[in-house]
Amino acid sequence: MSLSLSAEQPDQPADADEGVWLECIECGETFAPFDDVRYTCDDCDGLLEVRYADLPTFDDFEGEGVWRYADALPFEAGVSIQEGATPLYEVPRLEDEIGIEALRIKHEGMNPTGSFKDRGMTVGVKVAKELGVGRLACASTGNTSAALAAYGSRGGMQTLVLLPAGKVAAGKIAQASLHGARILEVDGNFDACLDIVQELAGQGEAYLLNSLNPFRLEGQKTIGLEILEGFLADYDAVPDRIVLPVGNAGNTSALYKAFRELVQAGALDEDDVPKLTGVQAEGAAPMVEAIENGADEVRRWDDVETRATAIRIGNPVNAPKALPGIRETGGTAVAVSDEEITEAQRDIAAEGIGVEPASAASVAGLRKLRAEGIVDDDERVACLTTGHLLKDPDAAAAAGSEPEPVPADTDGVLDHLQE
Numbered sequence: 001m002s003l004s005l006s007a008e009q010p011d012q013p014a015d016a017d018e019g020v021w022l023e024c025i026e027c028g029e030t031f032a033p034f035d036d037v038r039y040t041c042d043d044c045d046g047l048l049e050v051r052y053a054d055l056p057t058f059d060d061f062e063g064e065g066v067w068r069y070a071d072a073l074p075f076e077a078g079v080s081i082q083e084g085a086t087p088l089y090e091v092p093r094l095e096d097e098i099g100i101e102a103l104r105i106k107h108e109g110m111n112p113t114g115s116f117k118d119r120g121m122t123v124g125v126k127v128a129k130e131l132g133v134g135r136l137a138c139a140s141t142g143n144t145s146a147a148l149a150a151y152g153s154r155g156g157m158q159t160l161v162l163l164p165a166g167k168v169a170a171g172k173i174a175q176a177s178l179h180g181a182r183i184l185e186v187d188g189n190f191d192a193c194l195d196i197v198q199e200l201a202g203q204g205e206a207y208l209l210n211s212l213n214p215f216r217l218e219g220q221k222t223i224g225l226e227i228l229e230g231f232l233a234d235y236d237a238v239p240d241r242i243v244l245p246v247g248n249a250g251n252t253s254a255l256y257k258a259f260r261e262l263v264q265a266g267a268l269d270e271d272d273v274p275k276l277t278g279v280q281a282e283g284a285a286p287m288v289e290a291i292e293n294g295a296d297e298v299r300r301w302d303d304v305e306t307r308a309t310a311i312r313i314g315n316p317v318n319a320p321k322a323l324p325g326i327r328e329t330g331g332t333a334v335a336v337s338d339e340e341i342t343e344a345q346r347d348i349a350a351e352g353i354g355v356e357p358a359s360a361a362s363v364a365g366l367r368k369l370r371a372e373g374i375v376d377d378d379e380r381v382a383c384l385t386t387g388h389l390l391k392d393p394d395a396a397a398a399a400g401s402e403p404e405p406v407p408a409d410t411d412g413v414l415d416h417l418q419e
C-alpha cells in the first residue's frame with residue numbers, strides 16, 4: 001500500500017516534470033503534474049498525491065517560513081505573503097493541569113490571514129499560475145475563503161467562494177469580502193457547497209483550491225516540519241504525539257505525508273513518528289466514528305452541528321489519506337462537546353493565546369484522552385491551534401466576560417469596582 005509508513009520511495013515515471021509527478025493513492029496511476037487541470041485520478045477517481053524523485057532531509061532546509069521547506073515542495077518559491085514560521089508556545093499551566101511531560105501549542109492563527117490555510121494557498125495559487133487558469137474557487141467554512149481571497153488577489157487572479165449561509169464566522173467573511181472575492185452564500189451546509197464547486201471545477205468554470213487539491217496539502221506539510229524542528233531544537237527529540245482538529249482531514253493527511261517522506265529520506269525513524277491524534281466536535285464526528293469502528297471508509301453525516309464552525313463538516317474528503325495516517329502512526333481520534341471546546345478556548349486564552357473554537361478542540365481532545373489514560377503522563381505533545389481568536393469575535397465574546405457599564409467619572413468607577 002502506497003500510504004504505509006514503510007513504503008519504499010517510488011521510481012520516477014516518464015511523465016514526471018523535473019522530478020515531480022502526481023500519483024493516485026488507490027490504483028497507482030501516475031500523471032504529469034502541470035500539463036492539465038486534474039484533481040482526482042482519471043482512471044478510478046481516487047485521491048492524488050504529489051511525488052518527488054528526491055526527498056530532502058533536515059539539513060536541506062534553509063530560510064524562514066513555508067519556503068524554508070522548498071526542497072519538500074514542487075517549487076522554489078510561491079505566491080507568498082510570508083506564511084509559516086508560527087510560534088510553538090510553551091503553556092506551563094495547561095501542561096501541569098492536563099498532567100503531561102511537555103505540552104506546546106503550535107498557533108497557526110499567527111499566519112497572514114489568521115489560519116493555516118495560508119500554507120496551502122501559497123503553493124496552490126502558484127500551481128494555478130503555472131497552469132494558466134483565470135479564476136480560483138473554493139467551498140469553505142470560512143478560513144479557506146479568506147486565504148484564497150488574499151492569495152488570489154496577491155497573485156492578481158479572480159476568486160469565487162461558496163459559503164454555507166449563516167454558518168460562517170464574521171471575521172472570515174469580512175476578509176473574503178475586502179480581499180475582493182465574489183462570495184456566494186449557499187442555502188446548504190459546507191458539504192453541499194463542496195459538491196457544487198467540484199462540479200463547477202469539473203466543467204472548467206474555475207480552478208478548485210479545496211484540500212482535495214493535492215498541491216495545497218504540500219504546503220500544509222510544513223506545519224509538521226516546523227513542529228519537528230521546534231521539538232528537536234528544544235528537547236532533542238520529535239514529539240510523541242500531535243493533536244489536531246479535523247474537518248476535511250487535509251492537515252491530518254498533510255502531516256502524515258510529511259512524516260512518511262522524512263522516513264523515506266532516512267531523516268526520521270519509523271518508530272519515532274508522532275502519533276497523529278484527530279479531534280472532532282461531537283456533532284460532526286464521522287472520522288471518529290470510522291476510527292472507533294475500525295472502518296476502512298467514512299460514512300457521510302448529512303446533519304452536522306457545532307459552534308466550532310470551521311470543523312462543521314460531515315464528509316471529510318481526505319479521509320482515504322487521513323485514516324491510514326492515524327492508524328499507521330498509532331494515533332487515535334476523539335470527539336468533544338461544544339462545552340468542552342469552549343472551556344479549552346478559555347484555558348488557552350488564560351495562557352495569553354487567542355484561538356477560535358475549532359482550534360480549541362485539539363486541547364479539549366488531549367484533556368479527554370489524558371483523563372481516559374489513552375495519553376500517558378510521560379508524553380511530549382504538540383497541540384495544533386488552527387485559527388485566530390479574531391476570526392470568530394462572536395464566539396470569543398460569548399465565551400468571555402461581559403462588559404460592565406459605569407458612569408463617566410472616577411468616583412463612579414471606584415464605587416463600581418468596590419461593589
Ligand SMILES: *Cc1c(COP(=O)(O)O)cnc(C)c1O
Pocket residue numbers: 115116117143144211245246247248249250251252310311356358359386387
Ligand atoms: C480548515 C480548518 C480546520 C480543518 O482542517 P482540515 O485540514 O480540513 O481537517 C480546522 N480548524 C480551522 C480553524 C480551520 O480553518
Ligand SMILES: [Zn+2]
Pocket residue numbers: 024025026027028029041042043044045046
Ligand atoms: Zn486511480
